[in-house]
Amino acid sequence: MNKIAFKYFFLLICVITGLYSLSCNKETNLGSGPYFDAPVTAVQFFGKKPNPVDGKAGDKIAFQVTGLDKLTDYKFYINQVEAEIVSVTDSLVTVIIPNGTSSGPASVLTSDGQYFYGPVLKIDGKVSADNTFKVGSGTNGAIYDVYYNGAGNGLFVLAGGFTDFNSKSSTQDINGLAKISSDGTYVSYDAGKGAYGGIVSSILATGGKYYIGGIISTYGVHTVDGLTRINDDCSLDTTTVDLVNGDEELHPENSVDTVPTWNAYMSGNVVRVFEDADHNLISIGNMTQFYSYYYEGSQKGNFYTDRTAMYNFIKTDENGVLDSSFNFDKTLGYGVRSLNGYISDGIQLPSGKIIFVGSFTKFNGISAPKIGALTDDGGLDASFAGAIGSGADGDIYRITYNETTGKILITGDFTHFDGHVANGVAMLNTDGSYDASFSIKAMTGGTANFAGQLNNGMILISGSFSTYDNVVRQGFMILNADGSLAEGYNNTGAFTGQINGLVEISSHSVVIYGLITLFDNVKVGNIVKIAFD
Template sequence: MKFFHNKGVSVILLSILLSAIFTACQNKEIIGEDPYAGGKEALGVRFIGDYPTPESGLPGSSVTFSVEGLAAWEGKFDFFINDEPAEVMSVTDSTIQVIVPEEASSGGASISLEGQVFFGPRFNIEGNVSLDENYEVVNGTNSPVQDLIDFQSGYVLVGSFTNFENKAGAGTWINRIVSISSLGAYQENINSTKGANGTLLSINRLSDGKYIVSGAFNSYNDIGGINGITRLNADFSIDSIRKEMINLTPDEPLNGWDTVATFNGGVFGTVLKSFVSQTPDKGEQITVVGDFRQYGSYYYERATRDYQPMDIVTVPQVVRMDTHGKIDSTYNFDKAAGKFNLGGNGFVLDAVQTADNKIVLVGSFTTFHGESANYIVMLDEDGHVDPAFNVGSGANDVVSSIEYDPVSDTYLLVGAFSSFNGQQANRIVRINGDGAIDQSFEVSEFEGGEPNFAYQLKSGMIIVSGTFEKYNNITRRGFLILNNDGTVTQKYNNVGAFEGKIHKVVETSSTLGHPAVLLIGYIGKFNDQDAGNIIRVEIKNN
C-alpha cells in the first residue's frame, strides 16, 4: 500500500472522520445520568423591594416584608430574621407580616421553603449598641491598628498601616503611625516624618514626655540600626544623636560621623508588647516581651559608618532595659546557672503588666523557665516565675489573649482551651489575681467559630470579638457583649455581623454624650458595615 501526505486532503479526511463520530454519538442512547435532572422546581417566591416596613424596630414588634408568591405556601415555610425564627402573623400575595424574634440581632431576612432558601432585605434591631454616626473616621487605615496612646485631646495610633483616610501621598507619610483628633479626624501635629519601615505593635509614654515604640521594624525616618524598639521625642520624631566613628578614609571627614538612635538596645525578633515601670532602686524601666532569643547593643566606640559591632546576649522572650536601652542584667537572670532564664518552650502570644510591675504571659508554652506552666505564667518583679500565682493545672490548650482589670484584680483569658485547672471553660475564663477561677463568671457555648478577644468594661460588662456565629444557640456574628456573669442581655446585643479582631478598647463618650468605646484592631465590618480598623461604638446604659 502506498502512503501519501497532502495538507488539503488531510483536513478533508479529518472533517469527515469527526462528522462520522458526532453522528454516531447522536444515534447512541445517552449513558449515565442527565446532568440537569433533579434540579429544584421553581416555587415562584421572591422578595421585592429593598426595605421592610418599618426598616427597624425592637424585638417583639411587627414588621412587614414585600414578598411575591408566598400565599400559596402558607403554613409550609419558615421565616427568619438573621437566622432567628420569626412568628408569622399574616401572608398575602405580596406581603408577609412577622413578629421580630425576642433574641434577634440585626441582619437579613430569609425564607426556608421546600429545601430552598430565599434571601431578603436587612432589618435593623433597635437596642443600646450602635456605631457613633458622628465619628469622623470613614475609610480608616489600610491595615490593622495595633495600639494607641492619648495625645493632645486625641490619639496617636500605631500599627502596620501606611495610610489613613487616604491622606498619604506625595510628601505625606503615614507609615505605621498617625495622629487623629478625638472625633477621628486626621491631624498634622506630630513629626513622625517617614515613620517606621515595619509594624509597630506597642507604644508607651515615658515620664519625661518621650515615647517608646516597639514591634517588628529596623528603621524610623530612615535612621537604621534599630532592633524592634526605639525612643521617640515628645513630637514623635526619632530621638537620635550624632556619634563619632572610626574613620578609615581620612580624606572624607564625613565618614567619621553617623546619626544613630539614642536608644541603644534591642532584640533580634519581634517585640510583641512593651511595658514601662517605675522602681525605687532602678528608676524607670522598660520590659519587652515577644518572639526573640537575643538582646543586642552597639559598640559605637569601635564602629565605622559601614560596620557597627554589637554586644549580643542570649535572653529569650523577656528582657528589661533602662530608658537608654541598656539591659538590666539582674532581671530574668538565673544566678546559679550564670545566665538568663530559659523562657518558654512555645510562643508568647500576649502579655499584661500588673500594678506591682509583675508580668503575666500567655501563649502556646507548657513550661517557662523550666517549670510547668500550662499556657500561662506570672513573672515577679525580678523576672522569675511567681509561685504565688497559682493557676493549678492551667489551661488545656493555647491561651491567645489576656486582658487585666486592675480595679477588680482579675484577668480575662481567651483561647483554644475547653478547661482551666480541671474545670470546664468554654474558650473564655476569668481568673482572680491569685490565679484562682472566678466562679461568678461562666461562659456558654460558641458555635461556628471561636472568640479571639475579651475585655471587661468599667460597668462590668464584657466585650467579646471573634469568628463565632452563635452564642448559647443564638445568632451573634462575631461580636458579643456579656453581662458580668457571662449571660446575655438582648438590648446590648442588637448589632449585626462583625468581622476581624479587636486589639484594644478605650472607654470614652460619643458625640451625643453617651458612654462609648473606641475599638481598634483588624476590624473589617461592624454591624454589617465596612469598618477601617477603628470605630467608635455607643453603649447606652438606659
C-alpha cells in the same frame, strides 16, 4: 445515475423533507430576546427597605414580597430567628420582630427547604456604631495596640501592621503608626517612612516619648531592631555621635553620624513593653538577642557591636542599658532561656506585676501551663504558679485586665482552665486563681478570639462563632459579668474579624480595634467607636 442509485437518492430527499416539515410544524418556545427568561421563583422580595426600616422586639414590620399568598407551609425569619406572621397579601407580609434577634436580613424558608432572602432590617437597641467618629476607611492592616491620651487632648496613636489610614498615604508615608484626633480624623506628623516594612505590636508613652516594639528593623532611614524610641511627633529620637575618621580632610562628614538615641536592639518579636516604678523598661516577647553599638572608636557605617544572648524577658534602664540582674545567668554571661514555647500577649497589673501567656508549658523546667507571672528579677512567680493550678489545656492568645473590676480575662484554644470548663474564655483573679462567677456558655460555628471587660462589668467578646447559648450572635457579643447575654446590648448584626484591644472613653463610649472588616453588617477599617445608650 443508475436506477438503483436514483431510487435511494429520492428516498433520502423525502426523509429530509419530512423531518424539516415536522420541525417547522412543532412549536418550540425558547424564550424572548437573545437569552432564555429566568425561571420565576416561588418567593420574590422586591429589594426595597422594610417599613419601617428599623425596630425593636415586638414591633410590626412590613416587607414587600410576592408568592407567600400561594404557599401553605413556610416560615419567616429575621436574621435567622423565626418571626410571627401577622398578615399576608399578594405583595406584602407583616411580621412581629422576635425577641433575641439582631440586625440582619429577612428570609423565607419554604416547605421544600428553599431559602429566599430579603433586605436587612436594623434592630434598635443599646449598641450602635458612632458615626461621628470620622475614621473613614480606617487602616489597611491590623491595629495591635493603641495609646490614648484621655487625660489630655484625646489623641489616639494607633500601632500595627498597616501602611495607610483613610487614604492619607498618598500625601504622607504611613507605616505602622497613625495619629488621629478624638473625633477620628487623621493628624499629620513627620516621621519619614516610619516603621517601614515592619509591624508595631506595642506602644508605651512615657516622659514625652513613645517606645514602640514589634517586628521592626527600620524607622525612617535608620536601622532599629525590635524596640526603639520616638518623639511626640513620631519622628525617631536621634542624637549625634563622634566617630573615628581616617580621612577627615577629604571626608569631614564621616567624623560624626546621626543615630538612634535609644541604643538598644532586640532580635526577634517584642510583644509588649512595660515600665516599672523606677522607669526601667521590661520587654516581653520572643527575642533571642540583645545588642548595642559602641560608637567611640568606631567608623561611620562600621560600628563595634556588643551582643548578648537574651530570651523572652529583657530589662533595660530608660537609656537602653541592659540590666544583667534580670532574667540573666551571670555565670554563663547571657540570659536564661526560660520558656519552651512562644509568648503571645501580656499585661501589667497596678502593682507592677507582669503576667504573660502563650503556647509554653514550662518556665526553666517548672510547670507553667500557658500562663505565668514574673518576679522582680525575671523569674517565675511561685505564688501565681500555684494559684493557676493546672492552668489552660490549650494555647492562650489574648489576656486583658480591667483595673476597675480587678479581673483578668483570657481567650485561646483551650477547653478547661484548672479543671473548670472554659470553652476558650476564662476569668481570673489577679493572683491567678479561676473566678467561677463567670461561666462562658456554648458557642457554635467557631470560637472566641478576644474578651475584654468594661468598667461596668460587661464583657465584649469577638470571634468566629455564629451562636451563643442558642442565640444568634455573629462574631460579636456583649455579656454580663456572669457570662449571660446582656439584654438589649446584642442588637448589632454580623461582625467579621478579631478585636485586639479596647479603649473605654466613657460609660457610653468604647473604641475597639484589631483586624475588623465588618461591624453591624457594615464594612469598617479595623477601628470602630461603639456608642451605648
